[in-house]
Amino acid sequence: MKPSRKQQIIIRSAKMNGFITLKEATHLVGGDVYANAGKYTGAILSNMVKRGMLIRVKPGMFKLPEQEQTLKLK
Numbered sequence: 001m002k003p004s005r006k007q008q009i010i011i012r013s014a015k016m017n018g019f020i021t022l023k024e025a026t027h028l029v030g031g032d033v034y035a036n037a038g039k040y041t042g043a044i045l046s047n048m049v050k051r052g053m054l055i056r057v058k059p060g061m062f063k064l065p066e067q068e069q070t071l072k073l074k
Contacts, residue, residue: 007048014054014064022060 003011006029013028014020022042029044030037045062048054054062 001051003048003053006044007053010044010048011053011064014062019057019061019063020054021062025062 009028010020010025013024017024022038022045025045026038026041030041033040045054045056049056049062052065055065057063
């Protein structure tokens, strides 16, 4: 399944920075939500983790799965 526009923005930012935080993701994609943007963005990130698009490093911090494999090779 193709990532949504908001998921693509999150993935692009994670590629550029090596990781993405909930706060950064909320700033990028949560602005069009009237109330509780953090909860809305957290739901997007959780869905991405369930689908294997992101890995949760610790609460509020995520990275791409490819980065995990690269670290294991070193």
